[in-house]
Amino acid sequence: MIYKEAFAHYESKMERNADLAYPVIKNVYENQGNKFKRIVVPFTDGNKTLQVVTDLEKSYQTNGKQLVTDFEKNISLAIIDDAWKTHLRKMDELKQSVQLAVHEQKDPLLIYKFESFELFKKMIDQVNKDVISFLFKGEIPQETANTIQEAKTRGREKVKTTKDVIPNMDERAAQSRATGNRQRAPQVVETIVREQPKIGRNDKVTIKNVMSGSSKTMKYKQALPLIQKGEWVLTRE
Structure with missing residues (x-):
């Protein structure tokens, strides 16, 4: 029941986005269609703005529905690409941190496999949340609804990401000890x-x-x- 209502709300919102963009798409196609093959339409979720590239002719012929399809594809691929690059960086950091496991008489390879699998599960979960969040919140900014740009080949934009530090074995042990100290009375340890x-x-x-x-x-x-x-x-x- 909740899924049907959420999906109906999403479809209604995408129809509004298509209706909002279509007059501009129609104007560009009818007056400058011989100049542009693809166009760029901005979408925002309120926090960040992503540029969606769509085929001008197909968007015109489908009354803006092609723009919605390209919006779903572009947003999903952009979020997955960014998440995967962050995941690879975390894997490199993990490879460095597991070396200290040998001092605790543990197998570094076993710890690496376990921790890397946990990182992958977290990445998948975060990608699903980010994609769904942007798809539901994404809309064409009102102040730029009439702005259409020609899609040109550009260099990849640098995406600023927050570096999540992966604690090494000593730091994780210190965190565990700190948590234990808050839960029980201090003990004298030799x-x-x-x-x-x-x-x-x-x-x-x-x-x-x-x-x-x-x-x-x-x-x-x-x-x-x-x-x-x-x-x-x-x-x-």
């Missing part, structure tokens, strides 16, 4: 310090690839450049 033997440059060490899980044994001076790149971690046996 800190045990274990001395790790110093690794010489010519000592044999074993390293593991965080992506494939494969292991190699080599001298520490040879393994160090691989560890610094973030693709390999030092294992402690």
Whole structure:
């Protein structure tokens, strides 16, 4: 029931957008149709404005309905593209942070797989919310309803995104301890310090690839450049 009402509201709103844009589309097509092949129509959700490219002739022949179809396609692709680029950046940050898992006697590869799957699920959920939100809120700005621009090949616009910092293992442990301290009375914890033997440059060490899980044994001076790149971690046996 709610779905039907929401969908009916959406269709009604898209019809209003088509009716609002059609007089301008008609005027451009009849008077300047030989100049323009595609046009750009702005849509906004109240917070940001995105440019929708549509075919002038098809929009004219369908009384503006082609514009609505292109609006749905353009908005969905723009949001997915932006979300995917942000997701790839987060995956790179995650690859760096999981290296510290070896100090907690945990498998970095296993943690990487688990955390990356959680990031992917969050991305899908956010994409669905953003697409639905913009489709329902998106409309042609009243002050620019009569503004039609020719669609030209342009460089990709830089989208300013907020960098979400992914906490590393130590930071996540600190957050967990802080949460636990708020939920229970403080406890006296004895800190045990274990001395790790110093690794010489010519000592044999074993390293593991965080992506494939494969292991190699080599001298520490040879393994160090691989560890610094973030693709390999030092294992402690």
